[in-house]
Amino acid sequence: MELDRIEKLLERYFEATTTVAEEETLRDFFASGNIPVHLKPYAPMFQYFSEAKEERYTKQVPLKPRKKYLEWASVAAVVVLIFGIYFGNAYSKQQEQRKAEYAYQQTKKALSLVAANFERGTEKVAYLKEFEATKEKIYNEK
Amino acid sequence: MQQTEFLNVVLPFKDKLFRLAKRILVSREEAEDATQEILLKLWTKNKTMGNYTNVEAYAMTMTKNFCLDRLKSKQAGNLKLVHSNYEDNRTSLQEEVEVSDSLSWVEKIMEELPEQQKLVLQLRDVEQYEFDEIALLLDMKPTAIRVALSRARKTVREKLVQKHNYGIG
The missing domain is CATH 1.10.1740.10 (RNA polymerase sigma factor, region 2, helix turn helix motif)
Structure with missing residues (x-):
């Protein structure tokens, strides 16, 4: 009687027309242990399904990682960037000024050197005047 | 939340x-x-x-x-291949070993099923979802699910019976 019902259920089970409750009955039947020989081959199937359902996810559920991390990282990056641009600019300006001053000093030095030499040149020219004056004297005495 | x-x-x-x-x-x-x-x-x-x-x-x-x-x-x-630690399938004299052996057989048979049948079988026979829930999950029509499920179950049965007969013979 009972077996009859199980066999009918099995038939419908393989046509996939059983309900969840009926499949539960089948699983219970094959878990019970006293299975007739001709149904034995089916047993592992149902036992396996029951066993497979026992498998658990044992790892910890890790929550709140990398939350907002990226946001803060981007804020920090922007701050660093702005500082970099600001101070970088100031530094390069300072450098430029220093260079300009150096160039100015060098030019000044060079110019004063030229001036000094020039002066020496004009001193020598003064002798030329002496020569002229003497020449005049000689001409006039003639 | x-x-x-x-x-x-x-x-x-x-x-x-x-x-x-x-x-x-x-x-x-x-x-x-x-x-x-x-x-x-x-x-x-x-x-x-x-x-x-x-x-x-x-x-x-x-x-x-x-x-x-x-x-x-x-x-x-x-x-893929790293984790397929297959067990030795020789028929053992001990009943218990045989039982757990045949259970892992079912697992292997399920592995070999086509993707869709595998999913349907998992959702229905292991997790006991109703057809309309599976339809929602897999985006399939209930009739298609029924067909896939029936095929999957029959394939498992066929291979199990095969294995069972080899075991005896």
């Missing part, structure tokens, strides 16, 4: 996610990684999660898609 609230929603079905992931990916480690990934994804979406009518179905669909993507990707392809 607060963390505890989130956990209360998610914890009841996290094992189901894991089992589905393991069914698709086979390897336990891969399945654990996948499950963790899915839970994290859910957590990052926790603000909008209240809008979903069925979080479990949503999570299951997510897991299915995620794992199938994983399978397709090269990365998983490289790992």
Whole structure:
């Protein structure tokens, strides 16, 4: 009687027309242990399904990682960037000024050197005047 | 949604996610990684999660898609053989050994099923979902599910009977 019902259920089970409750009955039947020989081959199937359902996810559920991390990282990056641009600019300006001053000093030095030499040149020219004056004297005495 | 609230929603079905992931990916480690990934994804979406009518179905669909993507990707392809630690299948004299042996046989038979049949069988016979729930999860028509399920069950039966006969002979 009972077996009859199980066999009918099995038939419908393989046509996939059983309900969840009926499949539960089948699983219970094959878990019970006293299975007739001709149904034995089916047993592992149902036992396996029951066993497979026992498998658990044992790892910890890790929550709140990398939350907002990226946001803060981007804020920090922007701050660093702005500082970099600001101070970088100031530094390069300072450098430029220093260079300009150096160039100015060098030019000044060079110019004063030229001036000094020039002066020496004009001193020598003064002798030329002496020569002229003497020449005049000689001409006039003639 | 607060963390505890989130956990209360998610914890009841996290094992189901894991089992589905393991069914698709086979390897336990891969399945654990996948499950963790899915839970994290859910957590990052926790603000909008209240809008979903069925979080479990949503999570299951997510897991299915995620794992199938994983399978397709090269990365998983490289790992595939590492975890198939097949057991010795010689018929043992001890009944108990034989039983656990035949259980792992069912697992192997399920592994060999086509993707869709595997999923349907997992959702129906292991997780005991109703047809319309499976229809929602897999985006299939209930009649198609019935056909796939019937085929899957028959294939498992056929291979089991084969194995059983070899065992005796």
